Amino acid sequence: MNKPSNTFDIAIEQAFDFLSPEYAALFGSSAATAFQHPLWLDSLYARLASHAGATPLVVVVRRRTTGALAMVLPLLRIRRGPIRTIEFADLRVSDYLAPVCSPEVFASLLEDEAACAEIRRLVRPFDLLRMTKLPDGRLPIESLLGAPRRVSMETNAYATVLVAPFEQWRASALDRSYQKELAKKYRQLQKKGALSFSCCDDSASISEAMDAMKQYRGPRFQAQDDGDLLQRPEYYSFYSDVAARGLGSFV
Known part of the structure; x- marks a missing residue:
């Protein structure tokens, strides 16, 4: 013993x-x-x-x-x-x-x-x-x-270590060919319309964002293995729950 x-x-x-x-x-x-x-x-x-x-x-x-x-x-x-x-x-x-x-x-x-x-x-x-x-x-x-x-x-x-400013990190972490590839994709995105970023600050906007991600990810990952986890009710509920309860603190 x-x-x-x-x-x-x-x-x-x-x-x-x-x-x-x-x-x-x-x-x-x-x-x-x-x-x-x-x-x-x-x-x-x-x-x-x-x-x-x-x-x-x-x-x-x-x-x-x-x-x-x-x-x-x-x-x-x-x-x-x-x-x-x-x-x-x-x-x-x-x-x-x-x-x-x-x-x-x-x-x-x-x-x-x-x-x-x-x-x-x-x-x-x-x-x-x-x-x-x-x-x-x-x-x-x-x-x-x-x-x-x-x-x-x-x-x-x-996994990577992030440093500021972003331009310095990009130059040290990414090779030049990949930087050019990302810059090209960014220009293509800009042609489709103005890009903006915002934070969800209430339960309604969180629900809207979660639903949009579910709709976007479903067709995109449908052919990969068992598909996208967000299409499963338990996983959608998990992420939505964490997002709502962590609003303004953890999330």
């Missing part, structure tokens, strides 16, 4: 409240991304998980002496045919996945062999531990779970 950690209490909380003040505070001080934001995860678990046949697997770590929230691992159990899979709460809507805690707490957990052993025990059983979309240079979740070190995929080329 594994010796329990003297520092942390670890448990699975399937009904964890991502809208709670304690999670908001943890997220605010963490190294997580926008795709672990309280609104994003609350809506993902509530609106998408059941449709995907996924079961919440939320690993919650608290300080033993105070009960304060120290880390949250938002995971899912998904059976794909005969394969029992454990993966981050993603369901094809998140670009970056990360544990929700500070670098300091994560380092303490890695040094706590009993805590690591308990986390690994709690996520079993599984046939496949699937950890994709892990940003480079972020917390090494694979060390916590006893998995091999991450390897970058060619598709991570979309």
Whole structure:
């Protein structure tokens, strides 16, 4: 039997409240991304998980002496045919996945062999531990779970560091031939009419924008694999919910 950690209490909380003040505070001080934001995860678990046949697997770590929230691992159990899979709460809507805690707490957990052993025990059983979309240079979740070190995929080329002014970034990040191609397309767009950008600032404009995106994306992606996610009621509901509830703050 594994010796329990003297520092942390670890448990699975399937009904964890991502809208709670304690999670908001943890997220605010963490190294997580926008795709672990309280609104994003609350809506993902509530609106998408059941449709995907996924079961919440939320690993919650608290300080033993105070009960304060120290880390949250938002995971899912998904059976794909005969394969029992454990993966981050993603369901094809998140670009970056990360544990929700500070670098300091994560380092303490890695040094706590009993805590690591308990986390690994709690996520079993599984046939496949699937950890994709892990940003480079972020917390090494694979060390916590006893998995091999991450390897970058060619598709991570979309990640870039943004600097101002835009002209300087464009010159350093894009080759000259691609800059010319984009400039040509921009001129073609201008010939079709004046371009303008604006923010949706109320529920009516959000609904209108969501409907326009759905109509535009449907025919465009119809021939690709299983089509566009926005055409599915549960995904349309998810994005609309996040947009409406995050108006003026997160979104």
